Amino acid sequence: MSELNLVFYGIGLGLIAIGSFFEVVGAIGVLKLPSFFLRLHALTVSCIGGSILPLLGVAILAIGLEEMGSQRLFITAICLISVFIILILAPSGSHSLARAAYNSNTAPKQPLEYDALSRGVNKD
Amino acid sequence: MKRFLNKLFVFTIILVFFIISTGSFKYYTLVIGVIVSAITTYLFESSIVKKTLRLYDVLKLLYLFKYIVYFVKAEIHAHLELVEIILFNKPIKPAIVAVPYHVESDYGVTLIALTVTNTPGTIVLNIDTNSKLMYIHWINASTFNPDEARLIITSGFEKLVEKIFG
Numbered sequence: 001m002s003e004l005n006l007v008f009y010g011i012g013l014g015l016i017a018i019g020s021f022f023e024v025v026g027a028i029g030v031l032k033l034p035s036f037f038l039r040l041h042a043l044t045v046s047c048i049g050g051s052i053l054p055l056l057g058v059a060i061l062a063i064g065l066e067e068m069g070s071q072r073l074f075i076t077a078i079c080l081i082s083v084f085i086i087l088i089l090a091p092s093g094s095h096s097l098a099r100a101a102y103n104s105n106t107a108p109k110q111p112l113e114y115d116a117l118s119r120g121v122n123k124d
Numbered sequence: 125m126k127r128f129l130n131k132l133f134v135f136t137i138i139l140v141f142f143i144i145s146t147g148s149f150k151y152y153t154l155v156i157g158v159i160v161s162a163i164t165t166y167l168f169e170s171s172i173v174k175k176t177l178r179l180y181d182v183l184k185l186l187y188l189f190k191y192i193v194y195f196v197k198a199e200i201h202a203h204l205e206l207v208e209i210i211l212f213n214k215p216i217k218p219a220i221v222a223v224p225y226h227v228e229s230d231y232g233v234t235l236i237a238l239t240v241t242n243t244p245g246t247i248v249l250n251i252d253t254n255s256k257l258m259y260i261h262w263i264n265a266s267t268f269n270p271d272e273a274r275l276i277i278t279s280g281f282e283k284l285v286e287k288i289f290g
Contacts, residue, residue, distance in 0.1 A: 022203065029210040037247070038218060041263045044244040045206050048199060077144040091241035098247050098261065114219040114268045117250060117259045 005064040012061025015053050022049025036107035040094050047090045055079045055086075127169070129177040135165045184288050191284045198243055198280075205264065206244045219265035220249060221273045223258045227282060232289040239281050246277055 026046025030039050059079035062072045101107040102117070109115070138161035146153050208214045227233055237248045240260060250259040257270075260277060267273055 022207075025207055025210055029206070032210060035218075037261050038216070038263060040247055040261075041206065041244055042210060044242065044247070045203060045210075048242060048244065049203050071147070074144065074147045078147075081141070081144060087242060088238065091238045095237070095241050095248055098249050102249055111216075112218050112220065113265065114221070116222040116268075116270075117220050 002066075005066055008060055008064030012057045012059075012064065015057030015060065019050055019052075019054035019057060022046060022053065023051075026050055034111060035109070036101055037098060037109065037112075040098055043094060044090075047086070047094075052083050052086060055083050059083075127176050129179065130173045131165055131169050133177060134169050134172060135161050138164055187284055187287045191281070191288065194280060194284065195239060195242075202244045202246075209263065214264075216263055217265050218261070218263055219268060220259055220261050221265060221268055222270050223260050223274045223278055224270055225256055225258055225274075225278060225282060227285055227289070229289045232285045235285055235289070236278060236281055240278060 023046050026042050026049070029042025029045060033039050033042055056079070059076045062068070062075040062079070065072055068075075102109070139157055142157040142161060143149065143153070146157070205214075209216055225233065225236060227236060233251070237251065237258065240246050240258070241248050245263045247261045248258055249261050251257075252259070258278070260273070262273075262277075265273075266276065
């Protein structure tokens with residue numbers, strides 16, 4: 001293993017380690033925070049920090065594995081495309097969850113200090 | 125050929141997706157890929173890209189790169205704040221604030237809303253297209269005033285998005 005590959009390997013493993021830390025933080029947040037809307041914020045932490053960072057880590061780590069031949073480039077490209085798709089789909093999902101929960105009054109909104117949406121807005 | 129650059133742009137993106145997801149670079153898959161992406165381009169090009177692209181638009185990729193750098197900075201800041209809130213019980217102040225936006229195109233509004241929702245601590249709840257307001261649920265609101273909130277949350281993204289999508 002040459003030195004440059006070792007650097008790629010180290011960066012990849014480091015990103016995966018940081019990602020697992022954010023995953024645990026997100027899980028604790030989902031259990032600990034008081035209301036539905038606040039839990040959605042913790043969910044965003046484990047989406048961006050917990051799944052996109054490790055994917056980037058795997059992409060960089062795959063570049064460094066020279067014995068895999070040209071297939072490693074495909075692994076890198078698939079990881080990058082998954083990052084792109086998650087960046088589009090995950091916020092759409094949490095936005096529609098939040099909007100549905102707000103408009104149907106299913107989830108309790110407290111604690112909430114100020115609500116600009118409740119004063120005479122058409123909700124469509 | 126009308127709107128040649130548009131067709132070339134959409135065709136290249138679909139072909140690259142095809143090659144990567146099949147994972148092979150043989151003659152046989154390449155021919156099938158070219159046929160499939162040509163048909164898809166012919167059918168859907170006019171509904172995907174509305175305005176006519178020019179060669180000058182390649183420069184906008186630079187702004188896209190700048191946007192990614194800004195996005196990563198905002199992500200790191202927001203993640204550290206959320207870690208403080210979750211692990212160290214930092215006091216929170218949740219609020220729904222109205223934030224005005226000035227971007228015209230649909231892609232621009234979508235990109236701003238996705239970015240704001242992707243940043244931990246802010247979620248777009250509703251978008252009012254008549255009065256051009258976004259309603260954002262903010263976990264630690266420092267202000268309730270729309271214009272001050274715009275300065276803190278979206279104005280940095282909005283400047284770059286205006287240059288990319290117009």
